[in-house]
Each structure stands twice: as structure tokens, then as C-alpha cells.
Amino acid sequence: MSKNQNVSDYKSTKQRNKIIQVLQDAKRPLTAEEIYLLVKDELPSVVISTIYRNMEALKNIIVKTVYNDGKARYALTKEKHTHNLICLKCTKIIAIEKCPLEALEKNLSEQNSFEILEHKLEIYGHCKDCR
Amino acid sequence: MSKNQNVSDYKSTKQRNKIIQVLQDAKRPLTAEEIYLLVKDELPSVVISTIYRNMEALKNIIVKTVYNDGKARYALTKEKHTHNLICLKCTKIIAIEKCPLEALEKNLSEQNSFEILEHKLEIYGHCKDCR
DNA sequence: GTGCTTGCAAAGAGTTTGCACCGTC
DNA sequence: GACGGTGCAAACTCTTTGCAAGCAC
Numbered sequence: 001m002s003k004n005q006n007v008s009d010y011k012s013t014k015q016r017n018k019i020i021q022v023l024q025d026a027k028r029p030l031t032a033e034e035i036y037l038l039v040k041d042e043l044p045s046v047v048i049s050t051i052y053r054n055m056e057a058l059k060n061i062i063v064k065t066v067y068n069d070g071k072a073r074y075a076l077t078k079e080k081h082t083h084n085l086i087c088l089k090c091t092k093i094i095a096i097e098k099c100p101l102e103a104l105e106k107n108l109s110e111q112n113s114f115e116i117l118e119h120k121l122e123i124y125g126h127c128k129d130c131r
Numbered sequence: 132m133s134k135n136q137n138v139s140d141y142k143s144t145k146q147r148n149k150i151i152q153v154l155q156d157a158k159r160p161l162t163a164e165e166i167y168l169l170v171k172d173e174l175p176s177v178v179i180s181t182i183y184r185n186m187e188a189l190k191n192i193i194v195k196t197v198y199n200d201g202k203a204r205y206a207l208t209k210e211k212h213t214h215n216l217i218c219l220k221c222t223k224i225i226a227i228e229k230c231p232l233e234a235l236e237k238n239l240s241e242q243n244s245f246e247i248l249e250h251k252l253e254i255y256g257h258c259k260d261c262r
Numbered sequence: 263g264t265g266c267t268t269g270c271a272a273a274g275a276g277t278t279t280g281c282a283c284c285g286t287c
Numbered sequence: 288g289a290c291g292g293t294g295c296a297a298a299c300t301c302t303t304t305g306c307a308a309g310c311a312c
Contacts, residue, residue, distance in 0.1 A: 010266085010267095011265095011266060011267070011310085011311050011312075012311075012312095013266095013267060013268080013310075013311075014310095015267080015268070016267085031301095032301080032302080033301090045268090045269070046268085046269085047268075047269050047270070048301095048302090049268085049269075049270085049271095049302085049303075049304085050267080050268060050269075052301095052302060052303070053267080053268085053303090053304095054267090056303090057266095057267090064199065065199065066197045066198065066199050066200075066201055067197065068195065068196065068197050068203075068251065069197075070197055070201070070203070070276080070277080070300080070301070071300090071301070072199075072201070072301085072302085085239070085243055085245045085247075087245075094243055094245065096239065096243075100232065100235045100239070101231065101252075104231040105254075108216070108227065108231070108254065109256075112216055112225055112227075112258075112259075113258070113259040114216045114218075114225065114254075114256055114257070114258055114259065115256045115257040115258075116216075116254055116255075116256040117255055117256040117257065118254075118255045118256070119252065119253065119254040119255065120199065120251065120252065120253045120254075120255070121232075121250065121251065121252045122250065122251045123236075123239065123245075123247055123249075123250040123251075124247075124248055124249045124250065124251070125240075125245055125246045125247040125248040125249070126245070126246040126248065127244070127245055127246075128243075128244040128245065141291090141292095142285085142286055142287070142290090142291060142292065143286075143287095144285075144286075144291095144292060144293080145285095146292080146293070147292080162276095163276080163277080164276090176293090176294070177293085177294085178293075178294050178295070179276095179277090180277085180278075180279080180293085180294075180295085180296095181292080181293055181294075183276095183277060183278070184278090184279095184292075184293080185292090187278090188291095188292085201275080201276070201301080201302080202275090202276070203276085203277085
């Protein structure tokens with residue numbers, strides 16, 4: 001029944017705490033390397049496998065999404081569920097406030113006898129500045 | 132101005148023709164390895180880099196989507212635009228007939244001053260047999 | 263002290279690329 | 288015959304894993 005604020009049953013380490021803080025501060029999902037570089041600012045000895053292992057260890061509070069560039073992005077699930085508009089020119093990422101799928105999942109689920117657990121939506125195009 | 136049925140300006144080779152045929156016959160997006168194995172049935176000497184190079188060469192008629200398992204899937208764009216329900220247990224893939232986003236793109240585009248060129252939607256959960 | 267976590271190094275998976283030969287146009 | 292396509296092998300990127308030392312509880 002133990003349940004800490006952030007990490008439920010995991011040990012609290014400098015690396016883990018900083019990783020969570022980096023994700024909390026992030027405005028958008030981050031790649032493992034982006035997390036690594038931000039953590040490294042404060043903990044220079046950290047290695048990238050520590051990032052990957054924590055993404056696995058903390059998977060209950062993290063969502064992973066692989067983008068079309070082949071790199072996974074990670075974000076805290078406690079942050080509100082978002083999708084992104086991704087600019088193909090400048091790679092800017094714009095969050096969509098309201099998930100457009102909530103209303104549709106019930107129908108999809110019933111029509112296909114499929115229990116929906118999660119979904120991935122990314123929209124690619126050109127942002128205002130790059131059009 | 133030359134424009135063939137399938138391949139517009141590209142050379143027609145045994146490998147390329149078979150790759151396109153495999154994609155035309157496929158009921159769902161295929162990984163490079165799946166394409167490779169199907170092509171190999173008929174052309175045993177084919178190598179997987181030929182698949183990847185053709186995915187690049189034919190990118191005007193192919194859509195690539197990277198799933199959360201880190202593998203890219205490829206499908207012909209001429210096939211009708213689909214999204215998939217992906218079972219997390221048996222990895223079965225069920226196509227969704229009607230794109231639920233068409234109706235929403237206009238709003239999203241206007242609200243964010245974003246020119247939408249393509250989108251990716253995958254839904255994960257448990258299929259009828261795995262629930 | 264026990265067991266999870268880390269750093270380091272090496273291995274794996276998926277994908278890309280250099281090169282010489284081959285086949286299409 | 289020229290040029291793009293292919294097979295082969297090696298390289299590259301992202302991610303995962305084995306191991307011994309370190310740290311949290």
C-alpha cells in the first residue's frame with residue numbers, strides 16, 4: 001500500500017529523481033538522448049543506459065511513442081494526455097489540447113470487439129512559420 | 132510526363148515488381164522483413180537492403196509508419212487510407228475502415244494555423260480473442 | 263546487509279551505405 | 288552503352304543486456 005508522490009514503489013536515486021524532474025519540466029515528449037543530455041548537466045557521470053532502464057522501470061508513469069524518425073519519445077502519463085502536430089520542416093512540436101479521439105473510441109471498440117488500452121496519434125505537416 | 136501504371140519514372144525490375152505486388156496483396160502494412168520474406172519466396176537471391184532501397188525509391192507511392200515496437204511498416208498509398216487496431220497480446224492487426232480523423236482535421240488545422248499533410252494513428256489494446 | 267540501481271562495455275535489432283557487378287531502357 | 292538497381296558486406300543508430308561495484312532502504 002506504500003505509494004509515494006512520484007515513484008510509487010521504486011527506490012529514489014539522484015538519477016531517477018532528476019529524470020522525472022526533466023520530464024516534468026518538458027513541454028513535449030523527449031527522446032532518450034534529450035533526457036540524457038539534460039540529466040547530464042547536473043549529473044555528469046550518468047550514462048544513457050540509465051535513461052533507458054528508467055524508462056522501463058517507470059513505465060507505469062511514462063508513455064513511450066516511437067515517431068517516424070525511428071526514435072522513441074517519452075513523457076509522464078500524469079501530464080495530461082496530448083497529441084502533437086509535428087512540423088516536417090522545422091521539427092517544431094505543437095501540442096493538441098483536446099484529444100480528438102475520446103469521443104470515437106467507444107464506437108471503435110464496440111464495432112470491432114476490441115478493448116482499447118491506448119492510442120497513438122501524430123499529425124505531420126507544416127507549421128505557421130514554415131508554410 | 133511519362134507515367135506508368137505503378138512506378139511512374141522508375142525502372143521495372145523483377146525485385147521491384149514483386150515488392151509492389153506483395154504490398155498490393157497485403158491486407159495490412161508490412162515490415163521490411165515481412166516484405167523480404169515474401170519476395171524471397173519467388174526471388175531467393177534478394178537481400179533485405181533491396182527492400183529498404185525500394186521503400187526509399189518508391190516513397191511517392193508508399194507510406195511508412197514506425198510502430199511502438201520500433202519497426203517500420205510500409206503500405207501503398209493507393210490503397211485506401213487506413214488505421215489499425217493492434218493487439219498487444221497476439222499482435223493481430225485489425226484495419227479500421229473509416230478514418231475517424233477526416234472530420235477533425237479541418238478544425239485542428241485552422242485552430243493551429245498548421246497545414247496538415249499526413250497523420251499517424253494506431254490504437255493498442257486486446258482483440259476479441261485475447262480479452 | 264540485501265537487493266535494486268548504476269556505470270561501463272559489449273551485444274542486438276533495424277536500417278543505411280560503399281562498392282562492384284548486373285540488367286533495364 | 289549509360290545509368291539506375293542489385294547483392295554482399297560492413298557500418299551506423301538506437302536500444303538492450305551482462306557484469307561488478309555502488310547506493311537506498
